[in-house]
Amino acid sequence: MSLNILFAARPERWTVYEKPLRDALRAAGITAKLKLDIPPSEVDYIVYAPNSTLQDFTPYTRAKAVLNLWAGVEKITGNTTLHIPLARMVDPGLTKGMVEWVTGHVMRYHLGLDIDILHTGTDWTPRTPPLAQERKVGILGMGALGAETARTLVNLGFDAAGWSRSAKSEPGVKCFHGDQGLQDVLARSEILVLLLPDTPATENIINKAALAAMPDGAFIINPGRGPLIDDDALIGALDSGKIAHATLDVFRIEPLPAEHPYWAHPHVTVTPHIAAETRAVTASQVIVENIQRGETGQGFLHLVDRTLGY
Numbered sequence: 491m492s493l494n495i496l497f498a499a500r501p502e503r504w505t506v507y508e509k510p511l512r513d514a515l516r517a518a519g520i521t522a523k524l525k526l527d528i529p530p531s532e533v534d535y536i537v538y539a540p541n542s543t544l545q546d547f548t549p550y551t552r553a554k555a556v557l558n559l560w561a562g563v564e565k566i567t568g569n570t571t572l573h574i575p576l577a578r579m580v581d582p583g584l585t586k587g588m589v590e591w592v593t594g595h596v597m598r599y600h601l602g603l604d605i606d607i608l609h610t611g612t613d614w615t616p617r618t619p620p621l622a623q624e625r626k627v628g629i630l631g632m633g634a635l636g637a638e639t640a641r642t643l644v645n646l647g648f649d650a651a652g653w654s655r656s657a658k659s660e661p662g663v664k665c666f667h668g669d670q671g672l673q674d675v676l677a678r679s680e681i682l683v684l685l686l687p688d689t690p691a692t693e694n695i696i697n698k699a700a701l702a703a704m705p706d707g708a709f710i711i712n713p714g715r716g717p718l719i720d721d722d723a724l725i726g727a728l729d730s731g732k733i734a735h736a737t738l739d740v741f742r743i744e745p746l747p748a749e750h751p752y753w754a755h756p757h758v759t760v761t762p763h764i765a766a767e768t769r770a771v772t773a774s775q776v777i778v779e780n781i782q783r784g785e786t787g788q789g790f791l792h793l794v795d796r797t798l799g800y
């Protein structure tokens with residue numbers, strides 16, 4: 491039997507994904523029509539990006555699953571026309587990219603690299619770099635990305651703590667959950683990394699009270715989602731020096747509007763949502779593995795709980 495797989499993403503993504511998806515299907519021995527346009531009632535699987543023009547899933551009566559190309563699903567979880575399983579992207583290539591990006595920025599803050607790189611003049615005052623074991627890093631969100639980041643930071647020697655909704659155990663990582671757990675992680679984090687999804691429960695989690703609970707002069711790194719941060723509260727904390735510096739990759743409005751105060755703020759680094767990109771070859775293997783599981787009656791991997799929003 492041949493499957494009909496609809497590729498529902500922006501046309502420029504087709505040029506990136508067509509060959510890796512066809513290669514992965516062939517390697518798995520799956521015969522399929524993979525196309526940009528298939529009559530909805532004939533589609534078996536939908537490979538999907540939330541910024542696709544496909545927003546009404548009602549006519550896709552035969553489809554068995556929507557397989558998301560993105561890790562973030564906040565733009566699709568509220569779609570009331572979607573009644574079939576939705577899998578988010580957990581891509582080893584994307585995870586590696588995120589771990590490297592976060593580790594780089596943690597190192598930058600930990601070692602004070604900006605001070606060294608921007609060093610001018612002839613001052614020869616030695617500044618002994620601290621050791622990772624003396625640095626407390628907190629990670630909000632201990633999912634696919636947060637847990638792997640925490641493992642890497644622990645391997646480098648950092649005193650790392652993670653916070654999640656459910657209780658976790660991760661060798662070498664101090665694991666917290668629940669409201670008190672959040673307070674405990676905030677209070678100890680000299681460097682705080684946000685790797686939570688954007689859901690009603692996480693919006694503005696970094697608000698005035700959360701920032702006040704952090705150590706003076708702490709650093710914030712946000713590759714999660716823009717709405718995790720109350721922007722006015724963060725700007726206030728940066729202005730007062732309570733927060734020394736923030737590296738922000740994601741924003742409520744993207745691209746970040748030219749007039750937004752983050753652009754010109756001396757204590758903010760803005761990056762244009764580049765922390766981690768889905769990698770076509772590894773992501774295609776993940777998509778095809780899920781199709782294979784669907785066809786053999788095994789449960790889909792990385793299913794989204796739409797009541798929780800992630």
Ligand code: NAP
Binds near residue numbers: 588630767
């Ligand atoms: P994930 O595997 O779903 O992990 C989410 C983590 O957040 C889990 O540990 C979860 O706790 C925790 N969490 C969710 N809601 C919570 C709450 N209310 N209170 C406490 N903890 C909560 O997601 P992921 O793959 O690691 O990705 C995380 C986010 O990164 C994505 O949602 C996306 O927004 C962002 N992202 C950004 C980029 C970029 O380029 N900037 C790239 C990829 C992803 P449990 O473990 O208890 O469920």
